[in-house]
Amino acid sequence: MLSAYIDLALGLVLAFLLLSLLVSGLNEAIVRLLAIRSKFLWAYLRDTLDGDAPKGGSWLPSGIRDVFAALPFARDPRPAHENQPAPAVPAPLPASSDEPPAAPAEAAPDGLTHLLYERVREIDHPTRGRTSIANLPPGRFAGALMELAATEPGGVEGLLDKLKATGSPLHGHLKGVWESAQRDLDRFRQGVEQWFDSEMQRLSMLYKRYVKWVLALLALMVTLLFTVDGLEYGKTLLRDNAYRAAVAAVTDGGVDSVREVLEECDPVSCITDALSRPALVKVLDNAVVSMAVPAEGEPSFHWNGAAWWERLTTPSHWPGFLLTYVALMFGAPFWWDVLRRITGMRSRR
Template sequence: MNFVFLDVAIGLGTIFFLVAMFCAGVQEVIAGYLNLRGKTLWEGIQSILIAGDMKLGNTPAKAVVSSEDPGNKIAQDMLMHPLIRGQVPDKFGIRDLFQWLFSSRQPTANSGDTKPSYLKSATFAITLLDTVRKTYKNTNGNPTDLSQAIANMPDSELKTTLQSFITKAGGDMDKAQKAIEAWFDEAMDRVSGWYKRRTQALLFLIGLTVAVIFNVDSIQIFKQLWREPTVREMMVKQADNITSTAILQDNSLQDMDLVAQSQKMLNALPPSLPMGWPAAAWSEKNAAPKTDWQWLCDALLLVVGWLITASAATMGAPFWFDLISKLLPLRSGGKPASGEAKPKQ
């Protein structure tokens, strides 16, 4: 009985691993196409520059932030700075392909709707200080040092913050820049937390969509694994193949084509697994007629099975890979090898 539970756990863990890997691949495609990393990064930058009653993590609202707010003005000017624009990915569509072929294409990297997905703290600090110096230069046209430029800024939280950095640095601009870099790094740690939470929500939606389209019902899969020893044995072999695959042991899970690789592994699953349409609960041959209440219960269980699959996808492929890697040695009575590699998060 203990081996039955273990085999069922390994089988379900393998299904969840493959679904999570497929969903992660889809998520990466969406994140890259919509530049979600860049949007989140710049939202974080705006939130530390803009004054008012904004809270870190909230998108600036027109009703709250004035266009003349120093932080808002600096944020917009920073987007036009060469150091920032040089890191914006160049757009490339079908029209651009033909323009490129005939040597008539111009670079389209701009700050209109595309943001850099990564920014070094030193680049942020240099860009911020240079933008402040240029934006709040003296009206008489004379050269402006940084301290004077900050003094020329309207009263704001950003002005107070920058002045405190310079004061603590004793006027040493290098020390002030290092303080701004540390300020940026601290804020980006929190931005990373936002991105992770948001992508988990996105991953749940992708997982639910995949579960519905392909009818990956965790409850029906559990029942089939519990009833059919042959299916359990095949799933254990599949799990063993996955954990022993060199591409996974080389910690290159994030570097491969997740969608293609997961599809290949999903196609190798036992055909008797109750996945796909029509739903297994509704396609049993020679089944006795069901009442409306029974149909409703089947529908509710189906939805619950989808939700379980979607929730499992949010745990991530590395979690399920690590789990089945630990369960397999228990089944064989052995111990995990020391220093066993696992996929990166």
């Protein structure tokens, strides 16, 4: 009896792990296709270096609507990709001007964001004409700022004056770091690295907070498309375990113990079906598009729309759908850790 409950636990954990991996895979595919990580990074850099967007407001998404609409599709804060290495001498910072810019800031080639990109673009490759840099090491950021400071007559002091004159939000951050470093270049560089590293940690937390909403939507879509009823799946696992035990009795010649199996179908076909179609495969058959793998021939796909819709609109399945959805929200790492603990597997680092 204990083995049946162990099989039940393993079956549930394995199913939730596979579905969670599917959700994570879909999320990663969307993130890579839309270059969300690099857009997040350069939206932060534009806010910090050049200020607000041309139409006002922050470049970073300010709500869920911006995460799903504005950032992926409406505007791209990344600089245009350049396949040439960084110039030997950095370009000077743009001079301040009280006149409004003739072109939007996104198209301006002389912004501080563009100058920073010039110093780090050796590690870049194009993504539909835009930069694909999604991770900027703190040391490289601090080095790029020191290179820009070298172009100013007063060094770091000149850089701070130019940032203040142009109204860059970066001036306040660097001013505090410069004062705390007591105008020592080595300590200033280390302070910039520490400041930028803490900013990247804050940005990662903001990114994860928004990604949770995307994962929640994907988990709901997977649950509804596959219509995986967690409660029904648990019953199927227990029933499948008992059914397999009954089928296994055929090999021992116990005809009386397998009378139910013999009444259902031919023993050979039942044994084949029980061994080739475990409970997980049977539950996944309820998806809107099901796949059949025959003993001979190629796999085939079948439209299962009518049965899927009937199952989806049946209230008795809704508690099971809710259980599956909540389980998927825990994520694949959680279910992998549970599976590892149950099976006794040890993780290798």
